Amino acid sequence: MSVPTVAARAPWLARMRGSGWLLLLPALVALVVLFVVPLVNVVADSFTEPSPGLSNYASLFTDGYTLRVLGRTLLVALVVAVVGVLLAYPYAYAMTLSGPTMRAVLVTVVLIPFWTSMLARNFAWMVLMQDGGVIQKFLGLFGLGQVTLLGTTAAVGISMTQVLLPFLVLPMYSAMEQIDGRLVAAGQSLGAPRARAFRRVYLPLSTPGVVAGMSLVFVLALGFYVTPALLGSSRTAMIAQVINIRTKELLDFGGAGAMGMFLLVVTLAVLGLSRKLAGANLTAAAAGATPNRAAGSRGEIRPWLRVHTTVVALILAVPTLVVIPMSFSSAQTFQFPPQGWSLRWYQELFTSPEWVAAILNTLQTGIYTAIFATVLGTLAAFGLARLKPRIRGVANGFLLSPMIVPHILVALVVFSAFLRLGLNGTLIGIILAHTALAIPFVVIAVTARLQGMDARLPHVAAVLGASPSSAFRRVTLPLVLPGILSGAVLAFVTSLDEVVIALFLQAPGAITLPVQMFNSVTVQIDPTISAASSLMVVLVSVPILFAQLRGPAQKRGRK
Numbered sequence: 159m160s161v162p163t164v165a166a167r168a169p170w171l172a173r174m175r176g177s178g179w180l181l182l183l184p185a186l187v188a189l190v191v192l193f194v195v196p197l198v199n200v201v202a203d204s205f206t207e208p209s210p211g212l213s214n215y216a217s218l219f220t221d222g223y224t225l226r227v228l229g230r231t232l233l234v235a236l237v238v239a240v241v242g243v244l245l246a247y248p249y250a251y252a253m254t255l256s257g258p259t260m261r262a263v264l265v266t267v268v269l270i271p272f273w274t275s276m277l278a279r280n281f282a283w284m285v286l287m288q289d290g291g292v293i294q295k296f297l298g299l300f301g302l303g304q305v306t307l308l309g310t311t312a313a314v315g316i317s318m319t320q321v322l323l324p325f326l327v328l329p330m331y332s333a334m335e336q337i338d339g340r341l342v343a344a345g346q347s348l349g350a351p352r353a354r355a356f357r358r359v360y361l362p363l364s365t366p367g368v369v370a371g372m373s374l375v376f377v378l379a380l381g382f383y384v385t386p387a388l389l390g391s392s393r394t395a396m397i398a399q400v401i402n403i404r405t406k407e408l409l410d411f412g413g414a415g416a417m418g419m420f421l422l423v424v425t426l427a428v429l430g431l432s433r434k435l436a437g438a439n440l441t442a443a444a445a446g447a448t449p450n451r452a453a454g455s456r457g458e459i460r461p462w463l464r465v466h467t468t469v470v471a472l473i474l475a476v477p478t479l480v481v482i483p484m485s486f487s488s489a490q491t492f493q494f495p496p497q498g499w500s501l502r503w504y505q506e507l508f509t510s511p512e513w514v515a516a517i518l519n520t521l522q523t524g525i526y527t528a529i530f531a532t533v534l535g536t537l538a539a540f541g542l543a544r545l546k547p548r549i550r551g552v553a554n555g556f557l558l559s560p561m562i563v564p565h566i567l568v569a570l571v572v573f574s575a576f577l578r579l580g581l582n583g584t585l586i587g588i589i590l591a592h593t594a595l596a597i598p599f600v601v602i603a604v605t606a607r608l609q610g611m612d613a614r615l616p617h618v619a620a621v622l623g624a625s626p627s628s629a630f631r632r633v634t635l636p637l638v639l640p641g642i643l644s645g646a647v648l649a650f651v652t653s654l655d656e657v658v659i660a661l662f663l664q665a666p667g668a669i670t671l672p673v674q675m676f677n678s679v680t681v682q683i684d685p686t687i688s689a690a691s692s693l694m695v696v697l698v699s700v701p702i703l704f705a706q707l708r709g710p711a712q713k714r715g716r717k
Contacts, residue, residue: 181541182553185534185597192594193560193568196575200415200567203574207412214416224400228420231397234311235379238318239326239372245319245470246326246371247364252467253327254334255459267471268327274478275655275694276321277675280388281687282477283317284308284679285484285492287389292494309391317385320473322378326371333367365435373432377425381564383658388679397421398566398658405570406662415574418567425564478695485692492685503689513686516674517693520654523585523670527592527653532646534593535600539641542601543608554605558598565658568595573662583665591663592653599652600645607641655694 204214218224253264271279286292287307297305307313337360383398390396397417404414459467480494485503487496507513538557542550560568572591573582581587657672664673671690678687 179541179545181537181544183541185538185541185557185601186553188534189557189560189594189597192575192590193571196571197563200411200571200574201419203411204415204419205412207410207415214412215419217413218416218420224417227395227397227400228417230311230394231380232424234315234318234396235376238315238322238379239376241315242319242323242326242375243368243372245473246323247330247368248463248466249470250327250330250334250367252459252463253331254337255463264467264471267474268324270475270478271321271324274481275672275691276384277655277657277672278481278691278694279321279477280317280385281675281679281691282480282484283313283320284388285480285494286476287313287316288492308389309394311390311394313389314382314386314394314396317389318379318382320476321385322375323470323474325374325378329371329374330364330367333364333370337363369432369435373428377428377562377564380421380425381566383566383569383661384676388676398564401566401570402662405573411570411574414570418564418570421564421567425562429562481688481691481695484688487685487688490685492688503686506686507689507693510686512669513671513674513690516669516671519585519669520671523589523592524650524653526589527596528646528650530589530593531596531600531649532642535597535645535649536604536642538597539601539604539608542605554601557601560595561598569659569662572659576663582663583668584663585668587663588660588668588670589653591659592656593649595656595659596649596652599648600642603645603648604638604641607638607644 205212207214218228249264249268253261256264287294289304289306289308291308293307294305307316381398382396383402386394386396386399387402390399392399397420401414401417404410404417483496484492484494486499486501487493488498488500488502489496507517542554542557545553568591572587572594576582576587576591581590655672657670657676660670660673661676664670669677671694675687675690675694678690
């Protein structure tokens with residue numbers, strides 16, 4: 159007598175394979191409504207407003223001011239990517255040479271910027287670069303006089319480089335970890351000097367990580383708004399600032415849309431080119447890769463590399479080291495290091511009606527965003543797992559599309575659509591926009607967990623007679639729950655620290671904490687931002703640390 163198949167014993171497994179699109183549908187609909195349709199409307203406006211034709215695109219390359227802004231934006235993004243590589247490559251290389259303890263320290267330092275609010279980091283650089291600030295005094299020691307940084311393109315570039323350094327270090331480290339260090343030693347044994355062996359062997363194998371990091375940093379830098387707005391000036395404006403002015407003040411959706419489309423085309427071109435370049439080197443990298451590095455394959459960390467790594471670590475940690483002490487300053491202005499100590503700014507933060515309302519709005523927005531994005535993203539991840547590989551790749555690319563579109567373009571798209579729908583100036587509008595941004599993070603976290611799960615376990619449960627709900631509740635959910643929780647944390651933090659979209663949609667009753675912080679610097683001169691920045695560091699870092707520590711704790715509990 160033949161043994162019945164698993165599908166015959168549990169017909170619900172066969173039905174489950176066809177339910178992928180049903181699970182994907184809610185997230186797809188949400189992104190189409192909140193992102194795709196508004197994006198199409200912006201594209202249409204760029205060709206029709208104020209009159210049909212290509213005049214908005216022609217002005218990008220014929221209007222002198224716009225052309226200068228575009229050139230400055232591309233140049234700053236390129237310089238940030240190149241300087242970032244020069245700083246990040248030796249640091250990532252040192253991580254591969256270090257022992258387990260030192261490597262853990264270096265990785266933690268790289269993650270510090272992720273734990274620090276974007277606005278807090280920019281505020282710290284603003285204080286350090288102001289006239290009479292620490293950096294100006296330090297440069298004076300070398301006879302450079304009263305060098306003015308704040309309000310210049312250099313200030314914008316320095317801050318952007320620091321903010322984006324982790325996006326360079328992590329891909330490079332990931333690529334370098336796959337390289338067998340004995341290959342360089344083999345080159346030296348054949349008579350090549352150490353430098354030539356490194357240049358001919360190690361550098362080509364690490365190229366995929368370099369290309370991936372540079373392309374990511376370049377496209378992220380194109381859409382930066384907060385850093386140029388706080389540290390730059392109108393004379394050194396970048397494209398995101400011009401899009402903001404044309405959208406909010408001039409309501410020139412056609413001109414702003416053309417600029418946004420230019421950014422999007424450049425972004426897609428750079429990402430496509432980088433994928434082709436990195437792909438060409440992946441085979442070479444794989445040929446010389448070994449996931450388990452042999453004992454003794456680590457090289458010596460030379461003195462110059464130790465110095466370089468220490469300097470980069472300090473650069474990564476500077477904002478946190480500045481923001482927290484400043485929050486206890488008794489000065490009426492932005493001052494570092496503090497000359498006196500006080501809790502007055504924390505008292506102001508938690509007693510001022512404006513600041514308290516901003517904190518409550520932020521928490522409310524973050525919680526609802528986490529709930530909506532986690533539900534939609536988790537369903538989508540389960541749906542993706544049930545699709546055929548080729549279709550899965552297309553659907554996954556669509557779900558992750560909000561991540562690759564320049565942030566300022568997302569803000570423009572949302573502002574334009576919500577203005578027509580009457581959602582501008584409302585918390586629900588901010589929540590919906592943040593949900594569209596956060597869904598990709600949940601999809602990535604849950605998908606990674608699903609890929610690491612043994613797919614045979616639900617089948618085993620079916621053979622033992624488990625119903626669909628019982629198999630999901632007792633087998634699948636406990637295994638996937640860490641990924642769901644990580645996705646929820648990422649969604650919450652994404653909403654918590656988002657400022658550009660919230661700035662576009664703000665109104666007196668819908669001001670989040672990052673927007674209040676931004677306004678306290680650009681509209682008022684309110685030192686309460688130092689206490690708010692420290693609070694944001696805590697609000698962002700605690701959930702991330704909890705998510706990181708929970709994984710190892712669960713693994714120990716299962717042993």
